Structure formats: C-alpha cells, structure tokens
Amino acid sequence: MAEPISVHKMSGARIPTDVGEFTLCLYHNNLDGKEHLALLVGDVGDAASLRDGAPLLVRVHSECFTGDVLGSLRCDCGPQLAAALRLVAAEGRGVILYLRQEGRGIGLLEKLRAYNLQDVGYDTVDANLLLGHQPDLRDYRVAAEILKDLGITSLRLMTNNPDKIAGLERHGLHVAERVPLQMTAHAENAHYLDTKARRMRHLLQLENPGLNGSTAHHHPVLDTTGDDRSALMPELSAAPPPRPGRPYITLSYAQSLDGSIAARRGEQTFISGPEAGRLTHQLRARHDAILVGIGTVLADDPQLTVRLVRGPDPQPVIVDSRLRFPPWAKLLRGERRPWIATTDAADPARQAALEAAGARVIRLPAVPNGMVDLTALLAYLARRHMRSVMVEGGATVISNFLAAHLADRLVLTIAPMILGGLNAVADLGRLNGRVMPRLVRPQYQTLGKDVILFGDLVWE
Ligand SMILES: Nc1nc2c(ncn2[C@@H]2O[C@H](COP(=O)(O)OP(=O)(O)OP(=O)(O)O)[C@@H](O)[C@H]2O)c(=O)[nH]1
Ligand SMILES: [Zn+2]
Incomplete structure (x- = not known):
C-alpha cells in the first residue's frame, strides 16, 4: 500500500x-x-x-x-x-x-x-x-x-x-x-x-x-473521439503500394519557404500548423515504420507515435551511426520500443545499456562517410516485414536518403515563413553525381496556413 x-x-x-x-x-x-x-x-x-x-x-x-x-x-x-x-x-x-x-x-x-x-x-x-x-x-x-x-x-x-x-x-x-x-x-x-x-x-x-x-477554426484537433474531420487527401489516404526488393519510402517533412527545417542545427523548431500536424499523424498511421536520425532524437525528443488521429503506431527506427542515443529519450518509454541502426563504430557498453532499456540495436555496415548503409538497413526492415517506411528527418537523414536514390514519394509541408535556417537538403548534387530527383505527378493542397505538396520521386 x-x-x-x-x-x-x-x-x-x-x-x-x-x-x-x-x-x-x-x-x-x-x-x-x-x-x-x-x-x-x-x-x-x-x-x-x-x-x-x-x-x-x-x-x-x-x-x-x-x-x-x-x-x-x-x-x-x-x-x-x-x-x-x-x-x-x-x-x-x-x-x-x-x-x-x-x-x-x-x-x-x-x-x-x-x-x-x-x-x-x-x-x-x-x-x-x-x-x-x-x-x-x-x-x-x-x-x-x-x-x-x-x-x-x-x-x-x-x-x-x-x-x-x-x-x-x-x-x-x-x-x-x-x-x-x-x-x-x-x-x-x-x-x-x-x-x-x-x-x-x-x-x-x-x-x-x-x-x-x-477562434472557431481552432477546433480541438486532438479530439480523436469523433470521425476524422479533416479528410485526408485521397491520394495519401491509402496504404503505400507494395514495392519489390525494399520497403516503400515516403519522405515527409515540413519546411519554410526557403527550404529550412529548423532555425539552427540541433534546435527544435515548429514550422507547420495543427492541420498539417494532423496529416503527418495520419501518414504515420499508414506506414509500418517511421524513421528519423539521431539528431532529431537529441533535438526534439520525439515519440513518433500517432496521437492527433486514431490509428496504429508505426515501428520507430533511428539511424544513429555512433550510437549517441540518450538514455532519457521518450522513445525508450513508448509502447513500441525503438530499433536503433548503428555501425561497428558504436560502443558495446552503450549498446548493452540501450538494450537493457528495451531498445533493439542493429549493427549494419557503414558507407565510406561513416553513416549507416541505408540499403542494408532497408533490407533488414524488409526481412522484418516492414513494407513501408516514413522518413521524417532531419536534414542529414533526408539528404542521405535522397543521395542514395531511396525515396518513392515526397510529402512536403511548406509553411508560409522564411526562416533562413538549416536547409533540409545539403550537398545533394555532389553526393549523387548530379542526377537530380524530380517530383512527378505533383499535387498540392492548402491545409490551414500551410501548403502540402506531394508527388512521386524519380531520378531520370
Ligand atoms: N503546460 C502549460 N502550462 C501552462 C501554460 N500556460 C500557463 N501554464 C501553467 O499553468 C499553471 C497555472 O494554471 P492556470 O490554468 O493558469 O490556472 P489555474 O491554477 O488552473 O487556475 P486559477 O486558480 O484560476 O489560476 C502554471 O503552472 C503555469 O506555468 C501552457 O500554455 N502550457
Ligand atoms: Zn502562467
């Protein structure tokens, strides 16, 4: 008692x-x-x-x-x-x-x-x-x-x-x-x-x-007791299509008009409004896994769950080549324990501590710049029946997925502000031999004060 x-x-x-x-x-x-x-x-x-x-x-x-x-x-x-x-x-x-x-x-x-x-x-x-x-x-x-x-x-x-x-x-x-x-x-x-x-x-x-x-438009966006009030755009409402060889990848993040995703590296910045936030959660619920980089965990301490709408939580996957994952992360207290993809550069003692805290640590090969080999990670996820992955950020992860030509669809929230901060995409031209990804069949829609732009990504 x-x-x-x-x-x-x-x-x-x-x-x-x-x-x-x-x-x-x-x-x-x-x-x-x-x-x-x-x-x-x-x-x-x-x-x-x-x-x-x-x-x-x-x-x-x-x-x-x-x-x-x-x-x-x-x-x-x-x-x-x-x-x-x-x-x-x-x-x-x-x-x-x-x-x-x-x-x-x-x-x-x-x-x-x-x-x-x-x-x-x-x-x-x-x-x-x-x-x-x-x-x-x-x-x-x-x-x-x-x-x-x-x-x-x-x-x-x-x-x-x-x-x-x-x-x-x-x-x-x-x-x-x-x-x-x-x-x-x-x-x-x-x-x-x-x-x-x-x-x-x-x-x-x-x-x-x-x-x-x-304030009438500030309806309780988190009131998940009723039906979805802001219907998801039909193109985004279905589960992503199956894709041979690796999971289907949706790249989804919010940026300012000038392409910044944060005021500075390592600083949590809220860019999009509640309506776009709701869309993000709807998309999360339609993917098997959600993937972010360790920088996002350190800056935002995210939960990566579905809370603004009703729906299943995706499996959280963190790319963390040097295993900097902090013991205080909210992800360790969530219902779905995080999978942390790292390389041989990771300290075994840290791995043991994170595994004791419930995380699954996955050691994978590294690419020449020391980052986790994303192709190997996606193969691992496919073997664990992850048919779709939503990649949310931050800048390093977004750039690495684009540089590796690993993205099927882009869902971009563009907030009407100029931030002059950390760019979502860095050095892509040099990294991928100047084959630029293009958005095909682009569509857009305003959602609250933001614009959602989406379409399929191709490298041709
Ligand atoms: N989480 C959160 N806390 C807030 C916010 N604004 C104020 N607070 C906290 O709210 C607490 C005060 O609560 P209030 O709701 O203002 O008032 P109350 O104490 O419930 O009621 P009264 O007795 O009428 O003052 C303080 O601890 C504030 O720090 C906010 O936006 N978010
Ligand atoms: Zn106060």
Missing part, C-alpha cells in the same frame, strides 16, 4: 513586501520531493476563522516562472499572484500556497515546447497532448496536507478553476466559497484564456464575444 502523505514545515521567515508583511514557510513532503511554499498572514487556523465568522481566504497558486517572475503576457499568473497577495494582506489573514507545479505539472522545459507549439496554432490543451502529456497533470494532495498542517479545513478559495476546488475537496478540505480571480484579458493572452474557458471549464467571463468567432 502507498505510504501516507506527510508534510513537514522546515522553516519560516518574515518577508516584508509593498503590500504587507508575510511569513514564508518552506514545506518538505514525501510524495514529490518538491519545495512547496506557504505565505501566511495573521492567525490562519480554523479556530480564528470561527471567531471571525468567515473561512480563511486562500490562494493555491501553481508556479509559473514566466508569468510570476518575468511578467510574461502569455498567461494571467503574475497578476493573479499579485492580486492574491494584495487581497490576503488587506484582510489581515490568509494563506497563499505556492506549489511547484510549473506548466500545470509538466515542468518548464516542456512548457517552453508547448509555447512553441502554440505559436504555430495549437492551443494550450492540444500542445500538451501533442507533447504526450495530459492537459493538466496537477493534483492537490500535498496542497491539502499543507493546509491541514496549518490548521485549515474550511476556506474561501481564490480561483477560476473548478478542478482545483474539486481536487482540494477530494482530499478532505471544505471550499466554503469561490472567490473569482479574473484578470483583464489582452491581445497576448486572450486566446489562452478563451481556451481555458472553453476546454478546461475555467469560470471566466470573457468580454470580447468576437473572440469565440475568431
């Missing part, structure tokens, strides 16, 4: 501020090992509340470095925290819990990734889902224990989030009243607040009725 939660007040100190004086207490707990904080004003126990005739005013605030410290305009956290401090100080009694639940529990790194997804059109809920997280990872067990430790069982809670109220009540607290804590919306956070109201049931009175109209 799980150990009961215990919290322990480590130390407290007087913190004078512009709005009043607080006692800041640091709590230890045995559940998440984080340093949660409590800011106290006055006598906070239930007994004092009874005397006063009103339950204590409490804010349970989730850490937001960007909003609380930097004053980021992307959210409303900073002003909420400031308002809560003011209200508690004005009452002369109250508590602000500062919970170390950055990014609704996903942490700052993943929140920054989620912000980049939001900058290309995903909303805050879909961005979490796309990164493989629940929309909200928080629970309020430790918060409830800290409040009980302070002698509080009944309170007035400053929040707009009904889940927060339910979360505290589930752990034995009585929320006698909700005190709204709504801040003014502005251009930078209006869509975020609108999403919180629509998709996370936050109790917000949004003033701008036009906003709902303007």
Whole structure:
C-alpha cells in the first residue's frame, strides 16, 4: 500500500513586501520531493476563522516562472499572484500556497515546447497532448496536507478553476466559497484564456464575444473521439503500394519557404500548423515504420507515435551511426520500443545499456562517410516485414536518403515563413553525381496556413 502523505514545515521567515508583511514557510513532503511554499498572514487556523465568522481566504497558486517572475503576457499568473497577495494582506489573514507545479505539472522545459507549439496554432490543451502529456497533470494532495498542517479545513478559495476546488475537496478540505480571480484579458493572452474557458471549464467571463468567432477554426484537433474531420487527401489516404526488393519510402517533412527545417542545427523548431500536424499523424498511421536520425532524437525528443488521429503506431527506427542515443529519450518509454541502426563504430557498453532499456540495436555496415548503409538497413526492415517506411528527418537523414536514390514519394509541408535556417537538403548534387530527383505527378493542397505538396520521386 502507498505510504501516507506527510508534510513537514522546515522553516519560516518574515518577508516584508509593498503590500504587507508575510511569513514564508518552506514545506518538505514525501510524495514529490518538491519545495512547496506557504505565505501566511495573521492567525490562519480554523479556530480564528470561527471567531471571525468567515473561512480563511486562500490562494493555491501553481508556479509559473514566466508569468510570476518575468511578467510574461502569455498567461494571467503574475497578476493573479499579485492580486492574491494584495487581497490576503488587506484582510489581515490568509494563506497563499505556492506549489511547484510549473506548466500545470509538466515542468518548464516542456512548457517552453508547448509555447512553441502554440505559436504555430495549437492551443494550450492540444500542445500538451501533442507533447504526450495530459492537459493538466496537477493534483492537490500535498496542497491539502499543507493546509491541514496549518490548521485549515474550511476556506474561501481564490480561483477560476473548478478542478482545483474539486481536487482540494477530494482530499478532505471544505471550499466554503469561490472567490473569482479574473484578470483583464489582452491581445497576448486572450486566446489562452478563451481556451481555458472553453476546454478546461475555467469560470471566466470573457468580454470580447468576437473572440469565440475568431477562434472557431481552432477546433480541438486532438479530439480523436469523433470521425476524422479533416479528410485526408485521397491520394495519401491509402496504404503505400507494395514495392519489390525494399520497403516503400515516403519522405515527409515540413519546411519554410526557403527550404529550412529548423532555425539552427540541433534546435527544435515548429514550422507547420495543427492541420498539417494532423496529416503527418495520419501518414504515420499508414506506414509500418517511421524513421528519423539521431539528431532529431537529441533535438526534439520525439515519440513518433500517432496521437492527433486514431490509428496504429508505426515501428520507430533511428539511424544513429555512433550510437549517441540518450538514455532519457521518450522513445525508450513508448509502447513500441525503438530499433536503433548503428555501425561497428558504436560502443558495446552503450549498446548493452540501450538494450537493457528495451531498445533493439542493429549493427549494419557503414558507407565510406561513416553513416549507416541505408540499403542494408532497408533490407533488414524488409526481412522484418516492414513494407513501408516514413522518413521524417532531419536534414542529414533526408539528404542521405535522397543521395542514395531511396525515396518513392515526397510529402512536403511548406509553411508560409522564411526562416533562413538549416536547409533540409545539403550537398545533394555532389553526393549523387548530379542526377537530380524530380517530383512527378505533383499535387498540392492548402491545409490551414500551410501548403502540402506531394508527388512521386524519380531520378531520370
Ligand atoms: N503546460 C502549460 N502550462 C501552462 C501554460 N500556460 C500557463 N501554464 C501553467 O499553468 C499553471 C497555472 O494554471 P492556470 O490554468 O493558469 O490556472 P489555474 O491554477 O488552473 O487556475 P486559477 O486558480 O484560476 O489560476 C502554471 O503552472 C503555469 O506555468 C501552457 O500554455 N502550457
Ligand atoms: Zn502562467
């Protein structure tokens, strides 16, 4: 049975501020090992509340470095925290819990990734889902224990989030009243607040009725419960045709107008919008395997699964000639364990560690530049009944497949931006003896703000 939660007040100190004086207490707990904080004003126990005739005013605030410290305009956290401090100080009694639940529990790194997804059109809920997280990872067990430790069982809670109220009540607290804590919306956070109201049931009175109209196209793209709403282009919806000798290869990636796939090598850059993201997942579901290079694993820590639509996950295959595959990769925690194609240059100890973590390491011959021999890899995949492979990137892998004349079809997402960054294709002329691949029977379609260009590749 799980150990009961215990919290322990480590130390407290007087913190004078512009709005009043607080006692800041640091709590230890045995559940998440984080340093949660409590800011106290006055006598906070239930007994004092009874005397006063009103339950204590409490804010349970989730850490937001960007909003609380930097004053980021992307959210409303900073002003909420400031308002809560003011209200508690004005009452002369109250508590602000500062919970170390950055990014609704996903942490700052993943929140920054989620912000980049939001900058290309995903909303805050879909961005979490796309990164493989629940929309909200928080629970309020430790918060409830800290409040009980302070002698509080009944309170007035400053929040707009009904889940927060339910979360505290589930752990034995009585929320006698909700005190709204709504801040003014502005251009930078209006869509975020609108999403919180629509998709996370936050109790917000949004003033701008036009906003709902303007966000109507942001339908929940990850709502996979219904039918596919954006029908896949018919040419792409069938499983790729069988091909003698090796798996059928679809090269599929997103680039800017100038052919960049990232701002810089090694830097994750979100280029395409949610509609094209959905197409990518639909394509993944129609291939037996999905292949990326180690650079993509190191830069993006991808899962390579099908999440934006319903469908089977392809087998992840990583090309990693020197076996740099990191032990922290999300791919090692997925349902389909990754196959890592490497060469004799790989360190046997690393191979053993990755195999112990569930990966399959495949040693293959190298070509003169030290890279994995792709023809040998494809023969290996064909023997394992992989009839189709979707190659997603990055630049080295795309270039190597093109240089080896190993691609049957190109599905290119072109985003309407100029990035001036890392080019998708490098040095191809020199590598392949100047026989250029050509796209035949090309077709295109706009999808959201992006253009999808696709067709068959031939070298003639
Ligand atoms: N994952 C993720 N977290 C975010 C994003 N924007 C803000 N956050 C985090 O959300 C948390 C605050 O949650 P909110 O939804 O703003 O508010 P709440 O705490 O649920 O509800 P209130 O009590 O009404 O403030 C903080 O931990 C922020 O870091 C985002 O786009 N993605
Ligand atoms: Zn915030």
